[in-house]
Structures are given as C-alpha cells and as structure tokens.
Amino acid sequence: MSTGNLSGPATAAPYCRTTLWQIVVGSAAGVYFAALLTAAAFHLINDACSKRNKEVEDMNRRKLFGKDHRSSLQTRIHLECMALVKGANNAGKVLLALYSMCVVVSFIVYVFMTYSFSSANPGLSKSLQSCHSSSRFNAIHVDFAINVFYSLVFVCRLIASDSKLNFFLSMETIADHLTLIPSFIMYFMDKYMIVFQFARLGGLKFLVNALIYCQILKAEREIRLMKLLLQIIIIWLASAGFFQLIESVGDFWNEDGGLLSSSFLDFHNCFYTMLITMSTVGYGDYSPRTVLGKFFIIIFVILALGLFTSIVPEISAIMMESKKYRRNKIHLMHGRRHVVLAGNFDVPTVETFFNDFYSNGRDENKMEFLAMIGEEEPSPEMQALLKTRELYVTYLHGNVMSLRDLKRAELKLATATIILADGLTNDPEDEDVKNIMRVIAIKDYCPNIRIIVQLHLYKSKTYLRNIPDWSAVHGDQALCINEMKYGVLAQSCLAPGVSTLLGNLLTLRSFKPMKDKENRWENVYLEGATFEFYKVKFAPIFHGLTFQQATRICYDLLEIMLLAVQVTNDGSRQTVINPGSQLIIDTNTMEAFVIAKDKKQAKGVSHLRLSSEDEAQSTATEAYFSLQRRSNQRLHENNNNNRVNSKPFHQHQLALEEQEGYLHDQTEDWMESQNDEVSESPVQQIRNPKQMSQIQTDFSSDFEHSFPTEQLEVKSVDSNPTDPIVDQPVRANRDRCRKVNRELIIAGYDEVESLCIRESSQRLQPELPGDQELDSSGYFHWVSNRSAGTVVLNNHKVHQFRNHIVVCVVEKRSDVLLNITSFIMPLRASTIPKRELKDIVFVGNIDLIFNEWSVIQNFPGIYALNGSTLNRANLKAVNIEYVDCCVILSPKANSLQANAQADRETVLCTLNIKTMRHPETGRRLGDTIHIVTELNSVGSIEYLDQDDEMEVEEPFMTQAFATGRTVYLSLLGSIATTGTAGCQWRDLAARCLDQLESVCIGISRLQVTQPDAKNHRYVIAMPPAEMELVPTDKVYCLMPANFCEIRQLMSD
Helix, strand or coil: CCCCCCCCCCCCCCECCHHHHHHHHHHHHHHHHHHHHHHHHHHHHHHHHHHHCHHHHHHHHHHHHCCCCCCCHHHHHHHHHHHHHHCCCHHHHHHHHHHHHHHHHHHHHHHHHHHHHHHHCCCCCCCCCECECCCCCCHHHHHHHHHHHHHHHHHHHHHHCCCHHHHHHCHHHHHHHHHHHHHHHHHHHCCECCCCHHHHHHHHHHHHHHHHHCCCCCCHHHHHHHHHHHHHHHHHHHHHHHHHHHHHHCCCCCCCCCCCCCCCCCHHHHHHHHHHHHCCCCCCCCCCCCHHHHHHHHHHHHHHHHHHCCCHHHHHHHHHHHHHHHHCCCCCCCCCCEEEEEECCCHHHHHHHHHHHCCCCCCHHHCCEEEEEECCCCCHHHHHHHHCCCCCEEEEECCCCCHHHHHHCCHHHCCEEEEECCCCCCCHHHHHHHHHHHHHHHHHHCCCCCEEEEECCHHHHHHHCCCCCCCHHHCCEEEEHHHHHHHHHHHHHHCCCHHHHHHHHCCCCCCCCCCCHHHHHHHHHHHHHCCEEEEEECCHHHCCCEHHHHHHHHHHHHCCEEEEEEEEECCEEEEEECCHHHEECCCCCEEEEEEECCHHHHCHHHHCCCCHHHCCCCCHHHHHHHHHHHHHHHHHHHHHHHHCCCCCCCCCCEEEEEEEEEECCCCHHHHHHHHCCCCCHHHCCECCHHHCCCEECCCCCCCCCCEEEEEEEEEECCCCCCCCHHHCCHHHHHHHHHHHHHHHHHHHHCCCCCCCCCCCCCCCCCCCCCCCCECCCCCEECCCCCCHHHHECCCCCCCCCCCCEEEEECCCCCCCCCCCHHHHHHHCECCCCHHHCCCEEEEECHHHHHCCHHHHCCCCCEEEEECCCCCHHHHHHCCHHHCCEEEEECCCCCCCCCHHHHCHHHHHHHHHHHCCECCCCCCEHHHCCCEEEECCCHHHHHHCCCCCCCCCCCHHHCHHHHCCCEECCCCCCCCEEECCCCCEHHHHHHHHHHHHCCEEEEEEEECCCCCCCCCCEEEEECCCCCCECCCCCEEEEECCCCHHHHHHHHHC
C-alpha cells in the first residue's frame, strides 16, 4: 500500500510496507506445510515398508526382547524428552509449570502491546499494520525471550513424539508455527507488529496437566471442570484476538490495501463482542465492517451454539475417553520390557502398587512399562491416578479372556503377568475362580509367561496345579491373602512388631531425616525402613564356604545380612532359609537373598574379591580365613575409633524371661505333601538332609514358612562398672562376650522343652510330655472332638483369663466366612510347649465361629463370647485388662464405601479399648496392653492415634505402624525374637551367628522410658553396627534348623 498520504509527526512510528505482513505470514505457512508434507511422505514410506517386512520385524523384536538390551543414546534422549513433556519427573513438572506461566505472561504482553501500539500513533489510523521498534517498547524483548523458551519446548515435543505426522497435525504445532516464525522474523528485522500472538492461548490446556502432576488436582470432577473452564476461556480470548486482527487489517485485497474498511477495536471491546455473540444475544452496538469479520461471526455463532449452549462437549469427552481406552494398546520400543497387570483392582490397590513398583529407589533407566487390562472403563479417580504415571502406564479397556486384548497388551513380550484380587469382595470363592480362569486364558495364549496371582482361600491353590503349564520353573506364584494376613496377625501376637518389620523390608521406602531433636527415635526407625530384600548372585570367592561363614563375611565386610539361598537344579528352584553350617555354597547353582539399603550395596555380594596379596589362596577355607583377617582388622579399626568417644557402661548380669511363638500357615496341600517324595537333588550339598528345614519351592506359598520362635527379654541388675566391654581389645572382648553369652544361652535352654520342627521329607518330632497330644501330622496340638456349646462363655461373669489373646470380631453378618483357621494354626504349633499355649478368646458374633467350628474344634484353648465388641462389659468379662495381646479383625468392607467408612467400626473398637482403664494401675489400656488392628484402608491409620502429633507423608511413618499396632499390608514371615544387652549391635549379630547360627535382622526398642508401657515400642530393621543395645531391647532373628543340636553342644 502507498504511504504517501499517511504523513504524521516525526516521532510517529511509520507504517509497514505492504509486503512485510505477507512475508511474515507466507514464511510461517510455507515452513509449516513443507514440514507437514515431509512428515506425511516419511509416514507413507514407513507404512509401505512395514507391511512387506512384518514377519521379519516380528522375528527381530522377539530376538530383541529375548536378551539384555542397553538403550542407545538416541533412546535415552527420546525417553528423557518424553519425561520432560509429560511431567514424569521433577524437571518435567517444572517445565510444565513454566510453560503455563509463560502462556499467561505472553498473552498479557500481547494485550499490552495492542494498547501500546494504538496509543503510539494518536493522530493516525489505529491500524495494527503499523511497525514499531524494540527500542521504544521493552515488552518486545520479553516476548522474544518467551518465544525462545517456546522453541526449546517445541524441540522436546518433536523428539518425544511417536508419530511425526500426528505431531504436525496437532493444534499445538500449528500455534507454534503461527507465533514463533513471525516473531523471530520481526525481531531480527526490528519491525514488530501484532500478528497471531493470540494463538499461544492454546497452551493453557497444559495447565491442567501441571496441576495434576503437582497433586493439586486429584479428583476427576475437578479435572473435568478445569478443562471445561479453560476450553471456554481459550475460545473466548482467542476469538477476540482474531476478530481484532481481521477488523484492523481490513479488506486487504482492495486497492486501498484495506485502510478504508479497517477499524480498530480495543481488545476489551472485542472481548465484549465475542461474549454477547457466544451467548447468541447480539446487541448490535458493535458490528464487523470487513468481509472477513462478518464471515467469522457467522462461523463463530454456529460453533458457539453447539459448544456452549448444550451438554455436547461433556458427552463428546466421555465418548472420546471410551474409545481411547478401547482402542489403546501398548507401544514398545528400543528393547524396553513391560509387565501386564490384570484382575480386579481399585484405586487404593493400584496406588499402593504404583508407589512400590515405581518407587524412587528404583533406577529410572530400568523402569518397566505397565499394561493394565481392566474390564471396566477407568473411574474418574483412576484416570487421575493414571495421569501421574502416564509415561510408563497404559490402560487397556478389555478382558484377558479375549485373544484380541491379549495381543493389544503384547503379552508374549511381557516379563510377567500380575493378577490382582478384589480384597473387598463378598464372595471370595467366586473371586478365586475368576482369577483361576484368567490364569488358564493367559497360559493358553502364552504357556511360558510368568504369572503371579492373588487368591483369597488357600484351598484354591490346589486348582492351579491342574493347569498343565502352571509350574514353578516359569516362576509362577500364588499368593493367598487370608493366609498372609492372618499369619502376620498371629505372629504379631507372639513377636510384637513383626508386621512392621516385614512391611518395611518387603516395601521400597525412602525418607528425609527429621531436624527436630525430639524426633530422634523416628530417624532411627525411618533409617531402618530403607532396608529391603534383594536377590543377587554369589561372587566366586564364596564357593565352598558354609552358609554361616558366608553370612559372617557379608555382615563384617559389606554390612548386609545374608538370609537365605536359592538352589536351582534342572529348572526347579528351592529356597533354603538360614541353613546355618549345614549348607555348602555352590556359586554355580545358588543365589543369595540379602537385606541391604539399595541394589548397589546388595551387589557387593557379587563383586567381593580377595585382596591382591591373598589371591594365591586356593581352598575355600584359606579364602575364608583371609577374608576373616580383613574383617577383624576392620573391626579393630572401628573399635579404636569408637574408643575415644565411648563412655564406660556397667557390665550386666543377665536374667531371662522367655516366650515362644511359631508362625505356621499350614495348608491342606502342604499336609498331603508329607506322603509324597521330595527330590533331594537341589540340596545335595547339605551336610545332613534330615535336619534341613525352612525349604519351600520358589517362595510360591505352596509350602509356607515354618520356624521355631523364641523371645528372650533381658533385664539388668547391679554390675561392675570397671569392665566396659567396648573398651577391651578385640580378642578379649570376644572371649568375654562368648563366656557371658554361653551362660545366657544355657540359662535359657533349661526352660525350653522343644524348639525344633522338621519340614523336610524326613522330619524329627520334638519330645513331648505324656499328656500332650498332637494331630496326625505331628505339627499341631490336638484335642478330641467337642461340641461348639462347650466353648461359649457367659458374658455375665468375669472369666479369670491371664496372658491370653482376645480377638475382637467386628463383623456382624452371620453368613461371612472369616477363615480364621490360618490365624489359629500358628498359635497351636507343636513347637510351643503345652504349658505356654495362650488361650484364644473370640468376642463378637458367635455364629461366625460356629461356621468354621468343624475345622477348628480340635484345637485346644479356643473360647467364644457372644456380644458386641463395643460393649465394655463384654470386654471386661474376658478380662481384657490382663491380655497378652488383643487383635481386632475388621469386617468385610463394601467396595462402594468410602475409605474412612470401611474401617469405622474397627477404629471405634480400637479407641474404645485404648481408653479403658486398668483396674490396678488406673492407666489406659492403650499404654499397658498390645493391640493389633487390621485395617481395610491405609487411610484409616491416622485415626488410631489421636495423640500422634507427627506430620507424616506416608502411612509407614505413622506412630501406629512404627510400633507394630496395625496391619494393613498382606505379608508373610516367620521371625523369632531373642535379646541381650551390654554390647553393640555388631557384637550381638556376630555372636549369635557364630554360636547359635542365628541371623539377626532387627530389634524392638521402647519408645518411652516407662518400663510398663509395653506397646510403646518401635521396630528398627538392620540397626547401625555401632548402635548400643539396652537391656529392654528385643531382637528379631532367624533360628537355624539344627537349633536343638546347637543347644546340646552349648550345654555340654
């Protein structure tokens, strides 16, 4: 256009040449369409090649996934960009937050510039075709800096995209081309004008993802509401910017270049015009003058009528989500493996699974993808949870019974399949049958796939053996929920805190130390919670050593604890737990189970080597003594370092109180297996197979753990203060500790009648008094058949029970099957002397006990009282003030109930018992008796301790869990307890290993100083080696199979 007739003041900014805006717009369009055509061409070529070489590609993928593959540099860059764009890590969350902020700032700058440009030429036409220099408007530099940031995000999105064609067809890419290229051209030409900066508003939709990743938006209702609001705002503001642009440009194809038809409208007037047009009111006070403006209003009214005056957007979004999950399939690339998750799962189950499967302790480069096959559309809460793991998790709406859905999940390329069970089902048997059918379908499609399945009833595991391809060789495992839950509850009665110990060891934890000095015990507890179980290979140096020697080397040199070995022979696997000196390590066929802080520390077992001067040692014995000298030298150096700061403490004379327990989750299959032959080939290197225990097949729970359990509580009396143990030289310290510990052990053994049980093919029965009867298998105490009415207690009188176990059954429905057999069996094990059996009193709906009476009638010491668990009269009738332990069983929860409501009666029962007063001391029962509460929901744990003022982020950090007073994880373990004092943890662990062949894994320590506060104990897994023990500590350890023989040798 001509500028001759557009003269103005010298200070006025000159109008742009006619061709400037054409160059800007033409460059943006040209670059975009060139990139789009290039991406389309490559896409067509790849499709043509992939159809021809599909069979070759499938074969290559199988080879690729059949061996270890290390990601290339390109793969790592691709995954890092995906993590950044999707906000899967902290850097990605920061990037999304910055991007959303820049969108807002960029739009503010755009609106500011429209007003600034128009006011710069008050005497001229307010056309946005005027050019301005960056020297006059500093906001231009801010806009340029934001566009540089947009360019970096564009590159990351381009690298992270799986389909380049879809990438260039996306609205974000179109907006980038309309804003980035014109902005850079105008900035370097120093002729800035308003073009398409309003298109950047489309980036506001990433604000929703940023809020989700930052855990600000969690519920789907909030997410949907935010999306709809942003959608309206984006369309509203962007349309106002476009209307302002076309009205200020005018009909540019006319001879006057559009100057006569153009009219400048302030942004707020355009905003107002779009509002009344969107509402289809149209007051007529502002109307378009240009042809493009009139055409735009016609189109906008039609779209606004369909988008904003009906519920079509909501229905459309729901339909799109449905299609997404039905058509979705997992995309594998670059050798990354994945796991398939199926079955019946809800939001709390999946959230717990994600927290452990994608824990911060795992290596991000080795994260496995997860394909979730759900039979229903994900709920709004589930969708919000999936957003937090969008980089690694793909949800597929389908059924594992469908061959098509299994192909969508790429099951044949998966490392394993996990089938979860509905923990809140009212029909556990039907739920087990459904999961077994899922196993059959998966095994039929892929016989060699590894399957881990959850079941409710232990008898359901027998059905799995009828599946031809179900085998421990493939790593198939069946986990029985009831067995694990009741087994842990029963063991918690005998060894308080064992549920906490196992929960922390079997789950990946991480924590930040507390700065508050008053929370020192929390720091010790949380540090112990970071230890986990790991399976690693043995280094060649362990070949030929006994398990006892290998355990001592691992603890002294690597500060990790060796618990068990897995023996592999001819495809079969057997796990031997703490065989002591009975087992000779064969590094070719055995792997180690250890407790360590992380995988790096655990791999020290695989990388341990002799020093350069000891490499000439040829035999295992010589190698062991060489390593022993190294560990002794290290111990001597540590003692010298500690001697400077160590304070003398009294030598303690030890008096013992003993308490036995036994966890034995027995199944009918396990009982029947006693008549079958057990191959001894996997354990040929065990010195005495008759005395071998703790053998189970591949941790599959086909044979449950079985350990003798002893608890020795140590008290201190007057002692000689002039003989501190830690200040003695190493050899004198060992001799003295060996002498003291010998007296300790002999004194304890005089009180124990039987501590051994055999679970191998040839078992040794313990010696029993003449009046004690066992069942036909010899594993449980037994009495003759009796009627149910003989065990019913009168709730109108106080029964004189002492040191008994009270089980509060909160369930009120009479048709529910509790399966309490798994709870009673460990408490009636034959390893517990008859005089030490604790009476078990059930309080609640007596019909629930009668439903299972045919199974439990032969167990001695079982009683029941009919009545409400919230009635204190019923609790006092069973003498709850003098119990050894009180267990509260939660009712079967309804899956439709809220998390807090599922445990409402359980929490009320717990608080009711805790606030009762002891008749003699007047103290609350919560401070004097041990209470273990089963919870359906993890979120209910915060209501158990009203006086807990700790601000925690995870349930395991709460005081109720740290002190072993709640069970919310399905765990299975067999832990024994013993105790000592007057030395460091390092000394105790070494002495127990050398003299008792027992592996110590943790301690239970008083949280408060009152000696009668029994339940105020917290659990420390793998304490620091230099931690000093106190007389009130109780120690968790694994006893060896030949414990009776060791006792005899020590007493001789």
